Amino acid sequence: MSAFELTATDGAARAGVLRTAHGDVQTPAFMPVGTKATVKTVDPDELRALGAQIVLGNSYHLHFRPGEELIAELGGLHAFMSWDGPILTDSGGFQVFSLRDTLLRSDDDGVTFRSVYDGSAERFTPELAARIQEQLGSDVAMCLDICPPAGVPRAELEQAVRRTTFWAQRQRDLPRAPGQLRFAITQGGLDTELRRRSSEELATLDFDGYAIGGLSVGEHRVPMFEATSHATAFLPEPKPRYFMGIGDPEGVIEVISRGVDMFDCVLPTRTARTGSALTFEGRLNLRNARFARDPRPLDESCACPACSRFSRAYIRHLVTQEEILGIRLLSLHNLRFLIDLVCGARQAIERGAFESWRDDALLRLTPQPVEH
Numbered sequence: 001m002s003a004f005e006l007t008a009t010d011g012a013a014r015a016g017v018l019r020t021a022h023g024d025v026q027t028p029a030f031m032p033v034g035t036k037a038t039v040k041t042v043d044p045d046e047l048r049a050l051g052a053q054i055v056l057g058n059s060y061h062l063h064f065r066p067g068e069e070l071i072a073e074l075g076g077l078h079a080f081m082s083w084d085g086p087i088l089t090d091s092g093g094f095q096v097f098s099l100r101d102t103l104l105r106s107d108d109d110g111v112t113f114r115s116v117y118d119g120s121a122e123r124f125t126p127e128l129a130a131r132i133q134e135q136l137g138s139d140v141a142m143c144l145d146i147c148p149p150a151g152v153p154r155a156e157l158e159q160a161v162r163r164t165t166f167w168a169q170r171q172r173d174l175p176r177a178p179g180q181l182r183f184a185i186t187q188g189g190l191d192t193e194l195r196r197r198s199s200e201e202l203a204t205l206d207f208d209g210y211a212i213g214g215l216s217v218g219e220h221r222v223p224m225f226e227a228t229s230h231a232t233a234f235l236p237e238p239k240p241r242y243f244m245g246i247g248d249p250e251g252v253i254e255v256i257s258r259g260v261d262m263f264d265c266v267l268p269t270r271t272a273r274t275g276s277a278l279t280f281e282g283r284l285n286l287r288n289a290r291f292a293r294d295p296r297p298l299d300e301s302c303a304c305p306a307c308s309r310f311s312r313a314y315i316r317h318l319v320t321q322e323e324i325l326g327i328r329l330l331s332l333h334n335l336r337f338l339i340d341l342v343c344g345a346r347q348a349i350e351r352g353a354f355e356s357w358r359d360d361a362l363l364r365l366t367p368q369p370v371e372h
Protein backbone atom coordinates (compact mmCIF):
# COMPACT_ATOMS: atom_id res chain seq x y z
CA MET A 1 0.00 0.00 0.00
CA SER A 2 1.24 3.43 -0.86
CA ALA A 3 2.19 5.63 2.07
CA PHE A 4 0.48 8.61 0.50
CA GLU A 5 -3.08 9.07 -0.60
CA LEU A 6 -4.42 12.08 -2.46
CA THR A 7 -7.88 12.92 -1.14
CA ALA A 8 -8.71 16.12 -3.06
CA THR A 9 -7.25 18.40 -5.70
CA ASP A 10 -8.20 21.93 -6.70
CA GLY A 11 -6.23 23.29 -9.62
CA ALA A 12 -2.65 22.28 -8.87
CA ALA A 13 -3.26 22.36 -5.09
CA ARG A 14 -3.63 19.02 -3.33
CA ALA A 15 -4.93 17.59 -0.06
CA GLY A 16 -3.86 14.14 1.09
CA VAL A 17 -2.74 11.85 3.87
CA LEU A 18 0.79 10.60 4.52
CA ARG A 19 0.74 7.41 6.55
CA THR A 20 3.80 6.87 8.74
CA ALA A 21 4.85 4.41 11.42
CA HIS A 22 3.91 7.00 14.08
CA GLY A 23 0.61 8.16 12.65
CA ASP A 24 -1.02 9.98 9.77
CA VAL A 25 -0.17 13.44 8.52
CA GLN A 26 -2.93 15.42 6.84
CA THR A 27 -1.45 17.42 3.97
CA PRO A 28 -0.69 20.12 3.09
CA ALA A 29 1.33 20.12 6.30
CA PHE A 30 3.71 22.58 7.87
CA MET A 31 6.49 20.82 9.79
CA PRO A 32 7.96 22.75 12.74
CA VAL A 33 11.73 22.41 12.86
CA GLY A 34 13.32 20.78 15.89
CA THR A 35 16.92 21.11 14.72
CA LYS A 36 18.54 19.72 17.86
CA ALA A 37 15.66 17.43 18.89
CA THR A 38 13.65 20.37 20.22
CA VAL A 39 11.43 22.96 18.61
CA LYS A 40 13.05 25.86 20.42
CA THR A 41 11.31 26.71 23.72
CA VAL A 42 8.24 24.55 22.93
CA ASP A 43 7.34 21.39 24.88
CA PRO A 44 6.11 18.38 22.81
CA ASP A 45 2.71 18.50 24.58
CA GLU A 46 2.39 22.14 23.53
CA LEU A 47 3.37 21.25 19.97
CA ARG A 48 0.62 18.66 19.86
CA ALA A 49 -1.90 21.16 21.25
CA LEU A 50 -0.88 23.68 18.57
CA GLY A 51 -1.91 21.13 15.94
CA ALA A 52 1.59 20.13 14.82
CA GLN A 53 1.35 16.71 13.14
CA ILE A 54 4.99 16.05 12.31
CA VAL A 55 8.28 17.62 13.39
CA LEU A 56 11.63 17.79 11.72
CA GLY A 57 14.96 16.74 13.21
CA ASN A 58 18.40 17.48 11.85
CA SER A 59 20.90 14.70 11.12
CA TYR A 60 23.88 17.04 10.88
CA HIS A 61 23.44 18.48 14.36
CA LEU A 62 22.25 15.28 16.05
CA HIS A 63 25.17 13.33 14.55
CA PHE A 64 27.66 15.64 16.25
CA ARG A 65 25.69 16.36 19.45
CA PRO A 66 24.78 14.05 21.12
CA GLY A 67 25.38 11.41 18.39
CA GLU A 68 22.96 8.98 16.78
CA GLU A 69 24.33 6.03 18.71
CA LEU A 70 23.55 7.65 22.05
CA ILE A 71 20.03 8.46 20.82
CA ALA A 72 19.55 4.89 19.57
CA GLU A 73 20.74 3.55 22.93
CA LEU A 74 18.04 5.65 24.62
CA GLY A 75 15.30 4.26 22.40
CA GLY A 76 15.53 6.43 19.28
CA LEU A 77 14.62 10.03 18.56
CA HIS A 78 10.92 9.71 19.43
CA ALA A 79 11.66 8.42 22.93
CA PHE A 80 14.65 10.72 23.39
CA MET A 81 12.66 13.91 22.75
CA SER A 82 9.35 12.49 24.03
CA TRP A 83 7.44 13.11 20.84
CA ASP A 84 5.44 10.07 19.76
CA GLY A 85 4.14 11.55 16.49
CA PRO A 86 5.78 11.43 13.07
CA ILE A 87 9.32 12.75 12.66
CA LEU A 88 11.12 13.62 9.43
CA THR A 89 14.90 13.86 9.52
CA ASP A 90 16.90 15.73 6.92
CA SER A 91 20.14 14.22 5.69
CA GLY A 92 22.55 16.97 6.68
CA GLY A 93 23.21 17.88 3.05
CA PHE A 94 21.70 21.33 3.38
CA GLN A 95 23.87 22.22 6.40
CA VAL A 96 27.04 20.85 4.80
CA PHE A 97 26.54 22.81 1.59
CA SER A 98 25.03 26.00 3.02
CA LEU A 99 27.96 26.51 5.41
CA ARG A 100 30.20 27.20 2.41
CA ASP A 101 33.27 28.26 4.32
CA THR A 102 33.35 24.91 6.15
CA LEU A 103 33.25 22.89 2.90
CA LEU A 104 36.58 21.19 2.16
CA ARG A 105 35.98 18.77 -0.71
CA SER A 106 33.08 17.26 -2.56
CA ASP A 107 33.49 14.27 -4.86
CA ASP A 108 31.48 11.38 -6.25
CA ASP A 109 31.87 9.38 -3.06
CA GLY A 110 30.87 12.00 -0.49
CA VAL A 111 31.63 15.40 1.00
CA THR A 112 34.30 16.51 3.46
CA PHE A 113 33.80 19.57 5.65
CA ARG A 114 34.73 21.11 8.97
CA SER A 115 32.26 20.48 11.77
CA VAL A 116 30.69 23.70 13.09
CA TYR A 117 31.13 22.29 16.60
CA ASP A 118 34.88 21.85 16.85
CA GLY A 119 36.31 22.52 13.38
CA SER A 120 37.43 18.92 12.90
CA ALA A 121 37.41 17.49 9.37
CA GLU A 122 34.38 15.26 8.90
CA ARG A 123 32.99 13.28 5.99
CA PHE A 124 29.39 12.56 5.02
CA THR A 125 28.57 9.89 2.47
CA PRO A 126 25.14 8.75 1.28
CA GLU A 127 25.65 5.57 3.32
CA LEU A 128 26.43 7.49 6.51
CA ALA A 129 23.43 9.81 6.08
CA ALA A 130 21.16 6.77 5.74
CA ARG A 131 22.81 5.05 8.70
CA ILE A 132 22.39 8.12 10.96
CA GLN A 133 18.68 8.32 10.12
CA GLU A 134 18.20 4.58 10.59
CA GLN A 135 19.69 4.93 14.08
CA LEU A 136 17.56 7.99 14.87
CA GLY A 137 14.51 5.96 13.82
CA SER A 138 12.69 8.77 12.05
CA ASP A 139 9.52 8.09 10.08
CA VAL A 140 10.76 9.84 6.96
CA ALA A 141 14.45 9.82 6.04
CA MET A 142 15.90 12.12 3.41
CA CYS A 143 18.61 11.23 0.90
CA LEU A 144 21.92 13.05 1.08
CA ASP A 145 21.96 15.50 -1.82
CA ILE A 146 24.12 18.30 -3.19
CA CYS A 147 22.51 21.67 -2.56
CA PRO A 148 24.34 24.54 -4.29
CA PRO A 149 23.57 28.15 -3.31
CA ALA A 150 21.73 30.51 -5.68
CA GLY A 151 23.62 31.95 -8.62
CA VAL A 152 26.25 29.24 -9.20
CA PRO A 153 27.33 28.51 -12.80
CA ARG A 154 25.22 26.00 -14.74
CA ALA A 155 28.05 23.48 -14.78
CA GLU A 156 27.98 23.37 -10.99
CA LEU A 157 24.18 22.93 -10.96
CA GLU A 158 24.51 20.16 -13.52
CA GLN A 159 27.10 18.35 -11.47
CA ALA A 160 24.87 18.69 -8.38
CA VAL A 161 22.01 17.06 -10.30
CA ARG A 162 24.20 14.23 -11.57
CA ARG A 163 25.75 13.51 -8.20
CA THR A 164 22.41 13.81 -6.34
CA THR A 165 20.93 11.12 -8.62
CA PHE A 166 24.01 8.92 -8.23
CA TRP A 167 23.82 9.22 -4.45
CA ALA A 168 20.06 8.55 -4.46
CA GLN A 169 20.70 5.28 -6.35
CA ARG A 170 23.15 4.25 -3.64
CA GLN A 171 20.76 5.14 -0.83
CA ARG A 172 17.56 3.69 -2.17
CA ASP A 173 17.92 0.17 -0.81
CA LEU A 174 20.07 0.76 2.27
CA PRO A 175 18.75 -0.54 5.62
CA ARG A 176 15.95 1.52 7.21
CA ALA A 177 14.38 1.88 10.62
CA PRO A 178 11.11 -0.12 10.96
CA GLY A 179 8.48 1.47 8.72
CA GLN A 180 10.80 4.29 7.71
CA LEU A 181 9.95 6.04 4.43
CA ARG A 182 12.69 7.47 2.25
CA PHE A 183 12.39 10.62 0.13
CA ALA A 184 14.77 11.70 -2.61
CA ILE A 185 15.64 15.39 -3.13
CA THR A 186 15.51 17.03 -6.56
CA GLN A 187 17.98 19.72 -7.51
CA GLY A 188 18.54 21.96 -10.54
CA GLY A 189 18.19 25.46 -9.10
CA LEU A 190 16.15 27.74 -11.37
CA ASP A 191 17.13 25.85 -14.54
CA THR A 192 14.00 24.27 -16.05
CA GLU A 193 15.88 21.65 -18.05
CA LEU A 194 17.93 20.55 -15.04
CA ARG A 195 14.82 20.49 -12.83
CA ARG A 196 13.19 18.20 -15.33
CA ARG A 197 16.23 15.95 -15.54
CA SER A 198 16.60 15.71 -11.77
CA SER A 199 12.91 15.03 -11.16
CA GLU A 200 12.64 12.43 -13.94
CA GLU A 201 15.82 10.59 -12.98
CA LEU A 202 14.76 10.36 -9.35
CA ALA A 203 11.17 9.45 -10.24
CA THR A 204 12.38 6.30 -12.04
CA LEU A 205 13.93 5.15 -8.74
CA ASP A 206 10.45 5.08 -7.16
CA PHE A 207 11.06 6.68 -3.76
CA ASP A 208 8.29 7.10 -1.18
CA GLY A 209 8.27 10.84 -1.78
CA TYR A 210 10.20 13.68 -3.35
CA ALA A 211 11.58 16.90 -1.99
CA ILE A 212 12.20 20.04 -3.96
CA GLY A 213 15.65 21.07 -2.80
CA GLY A 214 17.96 23.83 -3.89
CA LEU A 215 15.30 26.53 -3.77
CA SER A 216 14.77 29.19 -1.09
CA VAL A 217 18.58 29.50 -1.02
CA GLY A 218 18.84 33.22 -1.76
CA GLU A 219 17.24 33.59 -5.20
CA HIS A 220 14.38 35.99 -5.99
CA ARG A 221 10.87 34.87 -5.13
CA VAL A 222 9.19 35.06 -8.54
CA PRO A 223 11.67 32.75 -10.32
CA MET A 224 11.69 30.53 -7.23
CA PHE A 225 7.93 29.99 -7.49
CA GLU A 226 8.22 29.41 -11.25
CA ALA A 227 10.85 26.75 -10.58
CA THR A 228 8.51 25.21 -7.99
CA SER A 229 5.82 24.85 -10.66
CA HIS A 230 8.31 23.15 -12.99
CA ALA A 231 9.58 20.88 -10.23
CA THR A 232 6.10 19.67 -9.22
CA ALA A 233 5.03 19.22 -12.85
CA PHE A 234 7.86 16.74 -13.44
CA LEU A 235 7.22 14.69 -10.30
CA PRO A 236 4.94 11.62 -10.11
CA GLU A 237 1.46 12.71 -9.08
CA PRO A 238 0.77 9.92 -6.53
CA LYS A 239 3.85 10.72 -4.41
CA PRO A 240 4.13 13.41 -1.71
CA ARG A 241 6.11 16.57 -2.54
CA TYR A 242 8.09 18.41 0.07
CA PHE A 243 9.42 21.95 -0.43
CA MET A 244 12.46 22.33 1.79
CA GLY A 245 12.76 25.56 3.72
CA ILE A 246 9.75 27.80 3.32
CA GLY A 247 7.66 29.08 6.23
CA ASP A 248 6.51 32.63 5.64
CA PRO A 249 2.71 32.81 5.30
CA GLU A 250 2.68 34.12 1.72
CA GLY A 251 5.34 31.66 0.58
CA VAL A 252 3.50 28.73 2.09
CA ILE A 253 0.31 29.68 0.24
CA GLU A 254 2.25 30.07 -3.03
CA VAL A 255 3.85 26.63 -2.85
CA ILE A 256 0.58 24.94 -1.85
CA SER A 257 -1.03 26.51 -4.90
CA ARG A 258 1.73 24.91 -7.01
CA GLY A 259 1.11 21.37 -5.78
CA VAL A 260 3.42 21.10 -2.75
CA ASP A 261 2.23 18.86 0.12
CA MET A 262 4.78 19.42 2.90
CA PHE A 263 7.18 22.16 3.96
CA ASP A 264 9.33 23.18 6.89
CA CYS A 265 11.09 26.28 8.10
CA VAL A 266 12.66 27.74 11.22
CA LEU A 267 10.95 31.04 10.38
CA PRO A 268 8.11 30.92 12.97
CA THR A 269 10.44 30.25 15.90
CA ARG A 270 13.33 32.35 14.62
CA THR A 271 10.98 35.28 14.00
CA ALA A 272 9.72 34.84 17.57
CA ARG A 273 13.23 35.15 18.93
CA THR A 274 13.61 38.50 17.16
CA GLY A 275 10.44 39.70 18.91
CA SER A 276 8.10 39.51 15.92
CA ALA A 277 4.68 37.99 15.35
CA LEU A 278 3.14 36.64 12.12
CA THR A 279 -0.38 38.05 11.84
CA PHE A 280 -3.09 38.92 9.36
CA GLU A 281 -1.88 42.52 9.69
CA GLY A 282 1.52 41.48 8.39
CA ARG A 283 4.55 40.91 10.60
CA LEU A 284 4.42 42.83 13.88
CA ASN A 285 7.68 43.84 15.56
CA LEU A 286 6.70 43.96 19.23
CA ARG A 287 9.68 46.21 19.99
CA ASN A 288 7.83 48.99 18.22
CA ALA A 289 6.63 51.65 20.69
CA ARG A 290 3.18 51.69 19.08
CA PHE A 291 2.36 48.49 20.98
CA ALA A 292 3.20 49.88 24.43
CA ARG A 293 -0.47 50.47 25.35
CA ASP A 294 -2.09 48.07 22.87
CA PRO A 295 -4.61 45.89 24.75
CA ARG A 296 -5.40 43.67 21.74
CA PRO A 297 -4.07 40.12 21.24
CA LEU A 298 -1.33 39.54 18.65
CA ASP A 299 -4.01 38.45 16.16
CA GLU A 300 -7.75 38.74 16.74
CA SER A 301 -8.47 35.52 14.82
CA CYS A 302 -5.91 33.35 16.66
CA ALA A 303 -6.75 30.90 19.46
CA CYS A 304 -3.18 30.20 20.60
CA PRO A 305 -2.13 30.32 24.29
CA ALA A 306 -0.65 33.81 23.75
CA CYS A 307 -3.64 35.35 22.00
CA SER A 308 -6.21 33.83 24.35
CA ARG A 309 -4.72 35.47 27.47
CA PHE A 310 -2.15 38.19 26.77
CA SER A 311 -2.09 41.66 25.23
CA ARG A 312 0.36 43.05 22.74
CA ALA A 313 1.38 45.52 25.45
CA TYR A 314 2.31 42.71 27.84
CA ILE A 315 4.19 40.70 25.22
CA ARG A 316 6.01 43.86 24.13
CA HIS A 317 7.01 44.40 27.77
CA LEU A 318 8.36 40.82 27.97
CA VAL A 319 10.25 41.21 24.69
CA THR A 320 11.85 44.54 25.56
CA GLN A 321 12.85 43.21 28.99
CA GLU A 322 14.22 40.04 27.34
CA GLU A 323 12.00 37.84 29.46
CA ILE A 324 12.01 34.22 28.21
CA LEU A 325 8.22 34.03 28.35
CA GLY A 326 8.07 36.62 25.58
CA ILE A 327 9.98 34.36 23.17
CA ARG A 328 7.88 31.38 24.22
CA LEU A 329 4.56 33.13 23.68
CA LEU A 330 5.66 34.45 20.28
CA SER A 331 6.90 30.97 19.29
CA LEU A 332 3.58 29.37 20.28
CA HIS A 333 1.67 32.06 18.42
CA ASN A 334 3.75 31.96 15.22
CA LEU A 335 3.58 28.17 15.00
CA ARG A 336 -0.17 28.15 15.61
CA PHE A 337 -0.72 30.93 13.10
CA LEU A 338 1.07 29.00 10.36
CA ILE A 339 -0.49 25.65 11.25
CA ASP A 340 -3.97 27.23 11.21
CA LEU A 341 -3.24 28.93 7.90
CA VAL A 342 -2.24 25.62 6.30
CA CYS A 343 -5.29 23.91 7.84
CA GLY A 344 -7.45 26.61 6.23
CA ALA A 345 -5.77 25.91 2.89
CA ARG A 346 -6.49 22.21 3.24
CA GLN A 347 -10.17 22.82 4.00
CA ALA A 348 -10.44 25.18 1.03
CA ILE A 349 -8.91 22.54 -1.29
CA GLU A 350 -11.38 19.96 0.03
CA ARG A 351 -14.37 22.15 -0.76
CA GLY A 352 -12.99 23.20 -4.14
CA ALA A 353 -12.59 26.84 -3.15
CA PHE A 354 -8.83 27.13 -2.91
CA GLU A 355 -8.38 29.97 -5.38
CA SER A 356 -10.77 32.37 -3.66
CA TRP A 357 -9.42 31.35 -0.23
CA ARG A 358 -5.89 32.04 -1.46
CA ASP A 359 -6.73 35.46 -2.90
CA ASP A 360 -8.49 36.43 0.31
CA ALA A 361 -5.66 35.17 2.54
CA LEU A 362 -2.97 36.94 0.50
CA LEU A 363 -4.96 40.16 0.64
CA ARG A 364 -5.39 39.88 4.41
CA LEU A 365 -1.67 39.16 4.85
CA THR A 366 -0.69 42.36 3.07
CA PRO A 367 0.32 44.86 5.76
CA GLN A 368 -2.15 47.72 6.06
CA PRO A 369 -0.85 51.29 6.39
CA VAL A 370 -0.08 52.02 10.06
CA GLU A 371 -1.50 55.12 11.70
CA HIS A 372 0.93 56.95 13.95
Ligand SMILES: [Zn+2]
Pocket residue numbers: 298299302303304305306307308332333334336337
Ligand atom coordinates in the same frame (compact mmCIF):
# COMPACT_ATOMS: atom_id res chain seq x y z
ZN1 LIG B 1 -1.89 33.61 18.62
